Amino acid sequence: MAGGTVTLNHLTKCFGSQCAVDGIFAEIAAGEFFSLLGPSGCGKTTTLRMLAGFEEPTRGQIVLDGEDVTHLPPNKRKVNTVFQHYALFPFLDVRANVAFGLRYKHCSKKELNQRVGEALELVELGPYQRRRPAQLSGGQQQRVALARALVLRPSVLLLDEPLGALDARMRRTLQVELKALQERVGITFVYVTHDQEEALTMSDRIAVMASGRIVQMGSPQAVYDEPADAYVADFLGVSNLMDAVVRVPGNGSRPCTVTVGGFELNAESGAVDASGRVRLAIRPEQVVLRGYQESLANQIPGIVERTVFLGSATQVFVHLAAGLTIQALAGNTSEAASWPAGTPVQACLPPAALRVLPCDPAGEEALAEADNASEPVGTVSPAP
Amino acid sequence: MTGGTLVTSAAPDIARPGVRAGRIRRIRRIRRPSVLRGFVWLYLLWSLAPVALAILFSFNSGSSVSEWQGFSLRWYVGDPYYSVLHDPALHEAVIQTLRLAVLTTVVAVPIGVLFAIGVNRWRSRQASAWTFVMLLAFVMPELIFGVGIFLLLTNLLTFVRLGTTAQFLALVAWNISWPAIIVRARLQSIGDDYEEAARDLGASSIGAIRRVLLPMLFPAVFASVVLVFAGVIDDFVLVDLLSSNAQSQPMSVIIYTLGAHGGSAAAPALNALATVMFVMSIVTVAVGWAIYRRLTRGEQRRSGGLSLGPLTGP
Numbered sequence: 140m141a142g143g144t145v146t147l148n149h150l151t152k153c154f155g156s157q158c159a160v161d162g163i164f165a166e167i168a169a170g171e172f173f174s175l176l177g178p179s180g181c182g183k184t185t186t187l188r189m190l191a192g193f194e195e196p197t198r199g200q201i202v203l204d205g206e207d208v209t210h211l212p213p214n215k216r217k218v219n220t221v222f223q224h225y226a227l228f229p230f231l232d233v234r235a236n237v238a239f240g241l242r243y244k245h246c247s248k249k250e251l252n253q254r255v256g257e258a259l260e261l262v263e264l265g266p267y268q269r270r271r272p273a274q275l276s277g278g279q280q281q282r283v284a285l286a287r288a289l290v291l292r293p294s295v296l297l298l299d300e301p302l303g304a305l306d307a308r309m310r311r312t313l314q315v316e317l318k319a320l321q322e323r324v325g326i327t328f329v330y331v332t333h334d335q336e337e338a339l340t341m342s343d344r345i346a347v348m349a350s351g352r353i354v355q356m357g358s359p360q361a362v363y364d365e366p367a368d369a370y371v372a373d374f375l376g377v378s379n380l381m382d383a384v385v386r387v388p389g390n391g392s393r394p395c396t397v398t399v400g401g402f403e404l405n406a407e408s409g410a411v412d413a414s415g416r417v418r419l420a421i422r423p424e425q426v427v428l429r430g431y432q433e434s435l436a437n438q439i440p441g442i443v444e445r446t447v448f449l450g451s452a453t454q455v456f457v458h459l460a461a462g463l464t465i466q467a468l469a470g471n472t473s474e475a476a477s478w479p480a481g482t483p484v485q486a487c488l489p490p491a492a493l494r495v496l497p498c499d500p501a502g503e504e505a506l507a508e509a510d511n512a513s514e515p516v517g518t519v520s521p522a523p
Numbered sequence: 524m525t526g527g528t529l530v531t532s533a534a535p536d537i538a539r540p541g542v543r544a545g546r547i548r549r550i551r552r553i554r555r556p557s558v559l560r561g562f563v564w565l566y567l568l569w570s571l572a573p574v575a576l577a578i579l580f581s582f583n584s585g586s587s588v589s590e591w592q593g594f595s596l597r598w599y600v601g602d603p604y605y606s607v608l609h610d611p612a613l614h615e616a617v618i619q620t621l622r623l624a625v626l627t628t629v630v631a632v633p634i635g636v637l638f639a640i641g642v643n644r645w646r647s648r649q650a651s652a653w654t655f656v657m658l659l660a661f662v663m664p665e666l667i668f669g670v671g672i673f674l675l676l677t678n679l680l681t682f683v684r685l686g687t688t689a690q691f692l693a694l695v696a697w698n699i700s701w702p703a704i705i706v707r708a709r710l711q712s713i714g715d716d717y718e719e720a721a722r723d724l725g726a727s728s729i730g731a732i733r734r735v736l737l738p739m740l741f742p743a744v745f746a747s748v749v750l751v752f753a754g755v756i757d758d759f760v761l762v763d764l765l766s767s768n769a770q771s772q773p774m775s776v777i778i779y780t781l782g783a784h785g786g787s788a789a790a791p792a793l794n795a796l797a798t799v800m801f802v803m804s805i806v807t808v809a810v811g812w813a814i815y816r817r818l819t820r821g822e823q824r825r826s827g828g829l830s831l832g833p834l835t836g837p
Contacts, residue, residue, distance in 0.1 A: 213722040226720035240724030
């Protein structure tokens with residue numbers, strides 16, 4: 140399907156003095172699966188609602204396929220939404236729900252029947268078309284919501300945490316289905332989620348948001364492997380973050396030398412040319428645990444605090460001599476998985492996996508906020 | 524009965540529930556003392572007996588309301604002068620009550636519904652002030668309201684004559700709060716999602732109200748219709764204050780004036796009229812309740828939603 144490019148230009152939405160979305164820039168390509176990822180209250184839902192036309196931006200511009208749609212009402216945009224709680228009309232059966240929007244498309248009865256049939260087939264709900272939404276399972280309701288939006292052939296489909304209300308197993312199945320569906324129909328998907336796994340598995344590109352801003356934007360690999368700051372590193376899966384001080388800043392050929400609690404480490408990735416106080420990040424799966432031995436380069440001795448069996452792997456918490464606890468991921472069959480608490484070990488932190496992140500006060504704040512956030516600011520409506 | 528013994532000992536799982544049920548029954552007996560049950564029955568008897576007696580004597584074949592002389596429909600249709608059907612005052616009262624009930628319902632419910640929708644989407648301080656105004660009818664004594672309207676119509680707006688028009692205007696004003704409050708509660712439990720979904724799918728804002736909101740509000744609108752209709756049948760204060768002559772006196776007023784001060788009508792005929800009024804109210808609420816149950820069948824019970832709330836209110 141042609142079209143579906145979206146440009147967000149300095150998009151801002153303030154509720155009173157608080158800005159839920161604070162000057163966002165983004166270019167979304169046609170046919171792209173684009174995710175807005177962030178904790179509740181980061182402004183991702185408000186961004187989506189502005190795209191749909193439910194909120195009027197305070198400042199900025201939304202351009203859809205070259206046309207400025209910033210001030211168009213929702214029914215005049217070639218954009219459709221799959222709502223978090225689906226919002227299926229309870230008094231209509233599945234078929235009538237899917238056909239709802241086609242009434243405004245002025246198509247013939249024959250065309251209407253054909254398109255509804257196709258849409259129901261696309262989501263494999265043909266046999267359920269006479270049922271009411273209340274008679275369907277959560278997963279089926281979700282598909283009806285998809286069919287109801289896709290039948291209108293929008294340029295862009297907006298999805299607001301559409302898998303949020305489903306159980307873990309169903310979520311995993313639908314992630315794969317949703318991605319396959321998106322590739323088949325070729326429509327631009329803008330997907331809002333707080334689940335980093337969902338964003339990583341489905342997206343072509345991810346925008347990580349914090350406090351109304353986009354902190355980092357890039358492919359899942361790029362965002363996961365090269366987080367721009369401690370906030371992104373922490374939000375995209377568990378990461379070990381350590382406070383460190385730079386001894387010798389690195390450059391193109393030389394790694395950066397830092398100290399963590401008196402231990403000297405070399406780090407090769409991230410902002411190696413930084414100086415002063417920085418943070419070091421390393422993913423649990425990149426920490427290598429060995430039995431205690433003479434200290435070598437980039438190793439810190441420690442003792443096993445506890446091990447947690449995760450199913451596919453075992454998580455080992457190690458209290459380092461440097462005065463902090465890090466997590467390591469060990470295979471279930473590896474030696475490390477069977478170590479009892481109190482075992483002295485050597486934690487190897489490979490220079491290539493150690494990432495230097497500049498200390499950013501704003502990022503720190505967002506990190507603390509994300510931990511405390513309980514209320515989704517983006518969806519709060521003004522007091523009645 | 525060796526077989527029976529064998530079964531119980533061989534299948535203790537079957538035997539045990541019986542034991543447990545017995546225990547539960549004993550607990551229940553302790554928690555429901557017969558004194559309380561007797562008290563409830565006494566209360567029901569005390570409150571319903573006068574009504575039952577009044578209804579019973581409306582079917583008396585004689586003209587006494589204390590001595591039973593046999594069953595007849597004399598006071599409803601049979602008597603050529605004094606029956607509800609033939610006494611013009613009583614006959615007129617039934618029609619006046621129905622006229623006011625229908626007119627008030629037809630006008631007050633749509634206004635109340637629009638009021639609720641309007642206040643619900645109007646998010647400011649003024650909106651909460653208007654919500655308070657909406658609640659006013661519930662806290663203000665009806666007599667004060669009625670006297671206020673009476674003074675207004677007799678002193679200021681003298682072009683509105685007392686009688687049906689005045690009664691109608693007052694009843695509409697008095698009854699708007701029912702649909703407004705019930706529909707508002709329903710709107711709040713529905714939320715904005717469905718309307719936004721309709722807008723997203725191409726409906727205009729009016730279209731979204733018509734195609735999505737109104738069908739979802741229907742149970743609440745229906746409940747309001749029942750309550751307003753039944754409320755008008757029962758109303759006495761407003762209609763009495765604002766009636767002009769015998770022609771504009773509905774059932775409640777006729778029963779009061781003729782019953783308390785005596786008049787041309789025979790006592791059992793008044794009983795018959797009261798029975799007609801009682802049955803009208805009961806039937807309205809009962810039918811309404813049954814239909815409301817059907818309309819909301821299969822609906823998830825949500826917090827803040829109304830199940831029977833609007834129909835079991837005052």
